[in-house]
Amino acid sequence: MTFVQRLATGAERIEQHLAEMLAKYGPQKGSRLNAAMAHALLGGGKRFRPFLVIESAALFGVPIESALDAAAAFECVHCYSLAHDDLPSMDNDDLRRGRPTVHKAFDEWTAILAGDALLTLAFEIMASESAHADPVVRAQMVALLAKAAGGRGMVLGQMLDLEAEKRNEPARPSADHIRHLQGLKTGALIASACEAGAVLGAASSVQRDALRTYGENLGLAFQIADDLLDAEGDAATMGKAAGKDAAAGKATLVDLIGIENARAQLAEAVRCAEAALAPFGERASPLIQAAHFAAKREH
Amino acid sequence: MTFVQRLATGAERIEQHLAEMLAKYGPQKGSRLNAAMAHALLGGGKRFRPFLVIESAALFGVPIESALDAAAAFECVHCYSLAHDDLPSMDNDDLRRGRPTVHKAFDEWTAILAGDALLTLAFEIMASESAHADPVVRAQMVALLAKAAGGRGMVLGQMLDLEAEKRNEPARPSADHIRHLQGLKTGALIASACEAGAVLGAASSVQRDALRTYGENLGLAFQIADDLLDAEGDAATMGKAAGKDAAAGKATLVDLIGIENARAQLAEAVRCAEAALAPFGERASPLIQAAHFAAKREH
Numbered sequence: 001m002t003f004v005q006r007l008a009t010g011a012e013r014i015e016q017h018l019a020e021m022l023a024k025y026g027p028q029k030g031s032r033l034n035a036a037m038a039h040a041l042l043g044g045g046k047r048f049r050p051f052l053v054i055e056s057a058a059l060f061g062v063p064i065e066s067a068l069d070a071a072a073a074f075e076c077v078h079c080y081s082l083a084h085d086d087l088p089s090m091d092n093d094d095l096r097r098g099r100p101t102v103h104k105a106f107d108e109w110t111a112i113l114a115g116d117a118l119l120t121l122a123f124e125i126m127a128s129e130s131a132h133a134d135p136v137v138r139a140q141m142v143a144l145l146a147k148a149a150g151g152r153g154m155v156l157g158q159m160l161d162l163e164a165e166k167r168n169e170p171a172r173p174s175a176d177h178i179r180h181l182q183g184l185k186t187g188a189l190i191a192s193a194c195e196a197g198a199v200l201g202a203a204s205s206v207q208r209d210a211l212r213t214y215g216e217n218l219g220l221a222f223q224i225a226d227d228l229l230d231a232e233g234d235a236a237t238m239g240k241a242a243g244k245d246a247a248a249g250k251a252t253l254v255d256l257i258g259i260e261n262a263r264a265q266l267a268e269a270v271r272c273a274e275a276a277l278a279p280f281g282e283r284a285s286p287l288i289q290a291a292h293f294a295a296k297r298e299h
Numbered sequence: 300m301t302f303v304q305r306l307a308t309g310a311e312r313i314e315q316h317l318a319e320m321l322a323k324y325g326p327q328k329g330s331r332l333n334a335a336m337a338h339a340l341l342g343g344g345k346r347f348r349p350f351l352v353i354e355s356a357a358l359f360g361v362p363i364e365s366a367l368d369a370a371a372a373f374e375c376v377h378c379y380s381l382a383h384d385d386l387p388s389m390d391n392d393d394l395r396r397g398r399p400t401v402h403k404a405f406d407e408w409t410a411i412l413a414g415d416a417l418l419t420l421a422f423e424i425m426a427s428e429s430a431h432a433d434p435v436v437r438a439q440m441v442a443l444l445a446k447a448a449g450g451r452g453m454v455l456g457q458m459l460d461l462e463a464e465k466r467n468e469p470a471r472p473s474a475d476h477i478r479h480l481q482g483l484k485t486g487a488l489i490a491s492a493c494e495a496g497a498v499l500g501a502a503s504s505v506q507r508d509a510l511r512t513y514g515e516n517l518g519l520a521f522q523i524a525d526d527l528l529d530a531e532g533d534a535a536t537m538g539k540a541a542g543k544d545a546a547a548g549k550a551t552l553v554d555l556i557g558i559e560n561a562r563a564q565l566a567e568a569v570r571c572a573e574a575a576l577a578p579f580g581e582r583a584s585p586l587i588q589a590a591h592f593a594a595k596r597e598h
Contacts, residue, residue: 027450033458037450084415089407108388109465112411113458116383119415120449123422127441135434142426142441150419151326151336159332159412166408 003289010054010064011047017068018042018075025124026117036106036114037121040083041076044097048294049074049193052218055286056197056211067200069131070141073122074193077149080118081189083111085158119149132200140199148192157185164251175256179220182253186226187219194218194287210276214287217273222294224266227252229297231259270295302588309353309363310346316367317341317374324423325416335405335413336420339382340375343396347593348373348492351517354585355496355510366499368430369440373492375421376448380488382414384457418448431499439498447491456484463550474555478519481552485525486518493517493586509575513586516572521593523565526551528596530558569594 001009018041027033050071057067086093086101087108094104103111125131126142147153160181164173194215198208231254254262273291277284300308317340326332349370356366385392385400386407393403402410424430425441446452459480463472493514497507530553553561572590576583 027455033450033455109461113454117450117454120445124445127438135438138438139426139434146419146423151332151416155412155416156326156332162408
């Protein structure tokens with residue numbers, strides 16, 4: 001099985017599990033809230049974060065069935081963040097994964113509430129007994145997810161990103177500042193998804209740190225690749241408007257350091273991600289491939 | 300000490316603890332996100348839900364210090380919901396507790412993100428070791444809070460409320476429908492705050508059910524009192540625009556059944572709340588007073 005097949009097979013499994021979680025903990029089917037949550041959560045996406053949870057956990061012998069709940073919780077947080085970031089008062093996007101964004105398919109208040117409910121759902125899933133038999137692990141996982149998602153993680157990253165954009169300053173932010181905010185906005189959740197696999201697998205703290213380091217470099221690679229795509233890509237391969245960052249006056253790392261330097265930093269991030277996995281040997285091959293995939297993806 | 304003094308003393312204690320939690324788990328002081336979260340979270344409010352957590356836990360001998368984290372988590376959820384409900388695309392309120400709402404003091408995207416971060420903070424606090432020594436309890440509390448707050452609780456209630464309003468239907472909803480949506484929007488979090496005290500106190504399932512029943516009737520009393528205030532009150536005592544529900548074309552229970560019937564149902568709810576606490580005898584007196592307070596409050 002190639003990596004792309006492995007990712008696609010995982011995505012199908014996750015898709016099904018997300019639908020089950022929505023049916024189990026979400027609002028009644030047929031309700032507007034259920035439909036809006038389903039629109040935000042189901043029907044597309046690479047399911048990259050769940051894949052990372054599952055494959056990281058697999059390093060420690062955790063079967064996929066035992067990692068699905070935690071994987072789904074990470075995806076709920078990711079999907080809620082997309083629904084809110086797309087809102088008119090934030091990034092004002094009409095398209096997401098080639099489909100109308102939640103506020104376009106429904107309306108603004110529905111998109112806000114669907115996002116709120118998905119964020120809450122993530123924690124309900126993570127705290128449930130099916131997420132892990134050991135309540136210590138469940139509580140740790142809730143804390144890990146909350147830290148990555150909240151005011152010191154993803155939400156702060158989105159805030160800094162929008163602040164820079166809305167302030168419309170002539171002065172450009174430094175490359176360090178951009179790396180910092182991207183690390184929060186995109187990197188924190190990716191790194192924590194990898195770390196979550198280690199927690200599920202009752203890994204040693206050394207192993208947990210290794211997964212974290214892998215995840216941080218993976219997140220960085222993911223984000224540089226995204227910037228490169230935005231600079232070079234076109235709408236067809238991205239499924240969203242290209243050049244959007246430039247149009248929005250957003251400074252990206254590519255603007256500041258140039259395409260060649262960005263490519264070099266991307267290669268270095270992939271190298272560091274790979275190096276962090278060295279102790280796991282051959283078994284880490286899906287995660288190593290994931291880093292290469294993140295660096296080379298076209299959307 | 301009178302009940303009002305007891306509530307005020309508790310509110311001071313909670314206020315201080317909320318500030319500590321924000322400093323401990325929130326974004327850096329001085330940042331825009333920290334300021335917006337502080338605006339939504341601090342500086343006012345009766346802190347009624349935290350009071351319920353603390354007093355319910357006290358029934359089982361839990362000292363206030365051991366209930367503060369859980370109490371703060373409930374208040375974070377309450378404050379996030381106010382910040383989002385006040386948004387232009389939802390209730391479009393300019394004032395809250397006599398101060399500008401978050402999107403008025405800052406702007407819309409900041410209010411959405413501050414709300415998101417407060418909701419996430421609630422779960423981070425609840426999952427932390429300081430919330431309870433026993434991880435089983437922590438995981439249960441996260442699940443309890445998530446269930447009350449999410450797509451089968453508070454968010455669903457807000458959704459149904461807005462749906463009825465935005466649809467602008469000539470057909471009036473039934474009294475049952477209004478009671479259902481208010482039970483979700485306001486009642487679920489109040490009832491779960493009471494139940495949370497029982498969970499913290501390692502109560503028996505019979506005791507936990509009793510607290511839940513108390514909380515459900517308290518929530519009902521709270522909401523009927525709110526409707527009566529809206530129908531009779533004025534802006535001075537409410538700290539927000541009175542008659543707002545009528546102006547928004549929202550049908551309230553009072554519209555449908557009249558003031559006298561609403562008063563009778565309010566008295567019945569208080570009676571049921573009190574009855575549920577009978578097994579706890581004299582010790583439950585602060586909670587009984589809380590029910591009377593909720594029924595008679597002026598804002």
